Amino acid sequence: MHITLTAMDKTIQSHKSHRRLKAMVSGSSLYLTRAVSETGRQTLINELLLLRRELKMLNEQLVRAREETETVARRYKEIFDSAPVGYLMLDCEGLIRELNSTASNLFAAGKEFLIEKPLKLFVDKDFHEVYDKLYQYVYETGQPRACGLKLLREDGSSFHAALKCSSLSDAEHNDTRLLAAISDITTRVTTQEKLQETSMVLKVILKQREEDRLEMESNVFSNINKLIVPYIDKLSQTHLREDQAKYLKFIQTNLENIVSSFVKQLLNQYEDFTPREIEIANLIKYGRKTKDIADLLSISRRSVEFHKNNIRRKIGLRNKKMNLQAFLISFNPSSRRISS
Secondary structure, eight states: OHHHHHHHHHHHHHHHHHHHHHHHHHTOHHHHHHHSOHHHHHHHHHHHHHHHHHHHHHHHHHHHHHHHHHHHHHHHHHHHHHOSSEEEEEOTTOBEEEEOHHHHHHTTSOHHHHTTSBGGGGBOGGGHHHHHHHHHHHHHHOOOEEEEEEEEOTTSOEEEEEEEEEEEEETTTTEEEEEEEEEEOHHHHHHHHHHHHHHHHHHHHHHHHHHHHHHHHHHHHHHIIIIIHHHHHHHHTSOOOHHHHHHHHHHHHHHHHHHHHHHHHHHHHOTTOOHHHHHHHHHHHTTOOHHHHHHHHTOOHHHHHHHHHHHHHHTTOTTOOSOHHHHHHHOOTTOOOOOO
């Protein structure tokens, strides 16, 4: 009987130990307190306190790390938003997902208006093909590419822009996005267009000046042949003494040399002379007065004075006391324009 009771006691004790162990595992403070000695309980309390301090330190580190991360993120967002270049984040469909203030200002529209709209909507239709090729190339190859195109603002006005797209991996959305950088180059394009127009105009002017020069030379030689050479030929057919014939030959030769040399020198030194100014300068050089020049060229005296004033201005004699005829007589290719 005693043996039986002992077995029962052991069974009961076993059940009690099981319940006590279960209570300890489940966290029952009552059984935990009964299960450990005073020393063990104090050790456990110390370990819990140490663990709490470690958790508190870890939590403080996490808080500081989060604050630093938020500060860095805020700083980079400020830099992104205030960058001098317009930035837009595009998804795989070309929709605007994010943009900075510069981009918003370039399109003269609010961010809310631009978000979730395709960038192509703001590309001038004449540049749709250029944009499509750039977008497809960057999205498929992952390589950056740039192009020039014309973009539209919300109000319908347009501006010339330089567009550069780069590929970015978006882990959050598990896809590839494009970063589009836009700069307004309207001033540069307008300046280049004006320079091209000016260059074309200059080419036309230079061509016209060359034609005028050739025409002027032709007129001068024609006038010499018509108005002077016939009289020289007639004189040469008269009965001249040997010395007179010699002098006549000198006159003929020198006249050809002087007129040809003077015209070429004047054109080389003063390229902005008009054919009419060349004619009048040549006549002034040989002592012709205003009335004589007007009669010879069939123009008014006022026109002759006008051309004479232009000649004095171009060679630097305006407001100078130097005689125009004297200057033209002494003129040579190495002469420099007199400063006004």
